Amino acid sequence: xxAKETKEFAINIRKETVKCIGRLGVGHLGGALxxxxxxxxxxxxxxxxDPADPRKDDRDLLVCSKGHAGPAVYATLALKGYFPxxxxxxxxxxxxxxxxxxxxxxxxxxxxxxxxxxxxASTAMGIACANRLxxxxxxxxxxxxxxxxxxxxxxxxxxxxxAKKLDRVIAFxxxxxxxxxxxxxxxxxxxxxxxxxxxxxWYAQNVEDGNDVxxxxxxxxxxxxxxxxxxxxxxVLNTVKGKGYSRIEGAxxxxxxxxxxxxxxxxxxxxxxxxxxxxxxxxx
Amino acid sequence: xxxxxxxxxxxxDKELRAVFCETLMxxxxxxxxxxxxxxxxxxxxGTKPFRAAFPERTFDCGVQEANMxxxxxxxxxxxFIPFAHTFGPFAARRACDQIFLSCAYAKQxxxxxxxxxxxTAALNGGTHMPxxxxxxxxxxxELTVAEPCDAVSVERVIRLAKETYGSWYIRLHxxxxxxxxxxxxEFIVGxxxxxxxxxxxTLIAMGYLVAEALKAAELLAEKGVSARxxxxxxxxxxxxxxxxxxxxxxxxxxxxxNHNVINGLGSAVASALARxxxxxxxxxxxxDEFGEVGQVPDLARRFGLTAEEIVRKAEKVLERKKAR
Numbered sequence: 001x002x003a004k005e006t007k008e009f010a011i012n013i014r015k016e017t018v019k020c021i022g023r024l025g026v027g028h029l030g031g032a033l034x035x036x037x038x039x040x041x042x043x044x045x046x047x048x049x050d051p052a053d054p055r056k057d058d059r060d061l062l063v064c065s066k067g068h069a070g071p072a073v074y075a076t077l078a079l080k081g082y083f084p085x086x087x088x089x090x091x092x093x094x095x096x097x098x099x100x101x102x103x104x105x106x107x108x109x110x111x112x113x114x115x116x117x118x119x120x121a122s123t124a125m126g127i128a129c130a131n132r133l134x135x136x137x138x139x140x141x142x143x144x145x146x147x148x149x150x151x152x153x154x155x156x157x158x159x160x161x162x163a164k165k166l167d168r169v170i171a172f173x174x175x176x177x178x179x180x181x182x183x184x185x186x187x188x189x190x191x192x193x194x195x196x197x198x199x200x201x202w203y204a205q206n207v208e209d210g211n212d213v214x215x216x217x218x219x220x221x222x223x224x225x226x227x228x229x230x231x232x233x234x235x236v237l238n239t240v241k242g243k244g245y246s247r248i249e250g251a252x253x254x255x256x257x258x259x260x261x262x263x264x265x266x267x268x269x270x271x272x273x274x275x276x277x278x279x280x281x282x283x284x
Numbered sequence: 285x286x287x288x289x290x291x292x293x294x295x296x297d298k299e300l301r302a303v304f305c306e307t308l309m310x311x312x313x314x315x316x317x318x319x320x321x322x323x324x325x326x327x328x329x330g331t332k333p334f335r336a337a338f339p340e341r342t343f344d345c346g347v348q349e350a351n352m353x354x355x356x357x358x359x360x361x362x363x364f365i366p367f368a369h370t371f372g373p374f375a376a377r378r379a380c381d382q383i384f385l386s387c388a389y390a391k392q393x394x395x396x397x398x399x400x401x402x403x404t405a406a407l408n409g410g411t412h413m414p415x416x417x418x419x420x421x422x423x424x425x426e427l428t429v430a431e432p433c434d435a436v437s438v439e440r441v442i443r444l445a446k447e448t449y450g451s452w453y454i455r456l457h458x459x460x461x462x463x464x465x466x467x468x469x470e471f472i473v474g475x476x477x478x479x480x481x482x483x484x485x486t487l488i489a490m491g492y493l494v495a496e497a498l499k500a501a502e503l504l505a506e507k508g509v510s511a512r513x514x515x516x517x518x519x520x521x522x523x524x525x526x527x528x529x530x531x532x533x534x535x536x537x538x539x540x541x542n543h544n545v546i547n548g549l550g551s552a553v554a555s556a557l558a559r560x561x562x563x564x565x566x567x568x569x570x571x572d573e574f575g576e577v578g579q580v581p582d583l584a585r586r587f588g589l590t591a592e593e594i595v596r597k598a599e600k601v602l603e604r605k606k607a608r
Contacts (some may be wrong), residue, residue: 116386
């Protein structure tokens with residue numbers, strides 16, 4: 001993975017995410033932006049995928065269980081060539097192929113339908129079981145929200161994955177510290193998430209800056225090195241909700257928010273500045 | 285019609301769970317996509333022989349119904365055909381959202397098998413006695429909802445579920461049951477089976493009540509009443525054509541189900557009649573009560589799920605028909 005290119009890719013994903021939510025005027029912007037760096041890493045060579053053949057049977061699969069982050073996933077897939085960028089304009093419009101929450105039957109490149117929190121944890125384990133039955137050594141990636149892991153089903157799936165030794169599962173917790181009604185710490189504190197998974201029999205890592213593509217990639221490398229250990233892997237990403245648009249970073253109100261044309265312009269201008277700064281780093 | 289009603293309807297010699305397991309094993313031998321999941325009730329479901337024969341294709345998840353349904357959905361998304369069993373209430377009530385979203389909404393091919401329908405939960409009592417599962421599951425779009433009643437129909441329905449893409453909810457009585465069908469009877473999704481022709485009244489029954497309806501038809505015949513009997517083994521999609529034909533041709537309907545009359549067979553039939561051919565209906569079934577502990581025959585009397593009750597309701601509906 002080329003770190004600089006991946007950072008550029010992340011900025012582009014953020015811009016497309018902001019644009020498509022901005023065009024509609026409302027959407028789950030905060031929790032979409034917080035996982036963008038992870039998506040940029042996964043789709044920069046980590047996942048074995050082919051945009052020209054989205055259903056290739058032995059590909060790596062991704063379950064975005066926090067289905068409301070759909071717009072960020074769609075922006076990523078469009079930039080990777082799964083479908084034209086223009087399709088992003090249809091987000092949440094009547095008859096769209098890009099609904100708020102991920103839908104495998106509507107969107108090329110989406111591997112599982114999600115939207116009721118917790119369920120993607122189990123379907124990801126089912127996918128991993130299926131891949132093993134098929135004799136593949138591909139990976140199943142799973143993205144969980146932090147508020148989402150308050151769901152009991154996630155811990156049923158966590159027990160199951162360890163019991164069945166699904167060591168080709170790599171899960172991520174988007175620990176952006178915010179849920180809808182309050183900060184996670186205040187509403188239903190999660191404690192030491194990595195330690196909890198570890199006690200459930202998982203190989204668990206904490207990534208200090210979950211919006212840093214190099215730290216994310218290094219953690220995935222360590223997780224992959226453990227394939228064959230019999231333990232599923234979890235990577236807790238300390239992220240910032242709304243990352244990339246300073247006005248909403250860390251704001252509870254960014255979960256499902258109004259995005260005015262002015263705010264859209266402001267966000268895009270900030271992202272363009274980030275792009276310029278990145279380019280300037282290249283200069284001698 | 286290629287359905288053959290067996291003569292006499294004596295008690296079958298086989299537990300239906302044994303038929304269930306043999307069918308799964310036959311299908312698994314023929315098709316490597318067939319997999320079996322359970323939530324620590326393989327012993328109850330009689331599927332341990334499947335586990336012994338196909339250990340890699342068996343996923344006993346432990347006591348976690350929600351996760352089991354999700355795992356089944358994941359397997360389905362990769363092309364497998366999962367049969368996921370638990371007791372009916374824990375499928376329909378506890379894993380309702382998983383069946384709704386991960387299976388039906390996601391257009392998966394998961395066959396959910398809920399055992400011990402209604403009073404057949406017997407000594408497990410009210411906590412385990414689903415009088416609501418058909419209602420809950422019928423409201424999930426695109427889900428096929430079925431209840432076989434004997435050994436032949438269990439084999440037919442399980443095979444049909446495997447051969448028909450989409451998610452299903454299948455009620456399964458585990459114990460021996462009266463023989464209703466002769467081998468070779470054909471089942472078609474969305475088609476009721478005509479078990480006995482009749483012209484005065486139609487008895488539309490499901491599951492445990494099918495044998496009672498046939499007994500009731502005999503009792504009615506002794507009283508000079510000609511009763512048609514339909515096995516509405518497929519509650520959804522409902523065979524509205526057969527229901528409307530029954531209304532037109534016999535003018536009176538009695539439904540009989542091992543379930544709450546609210547949102548079960550009675551409701552579905554009444555709704556079809558109201559839209560297509562209004563006719564008097566009486567409903568044999570649980571009158572919006574919780575289950576309780578007991579032996580099946582006692583519970584059948586307690587909740588009015590007997591041939592005698594069907595006869596009583598048939599006489600009532602015939603009076604209403606006459607008064608029209």
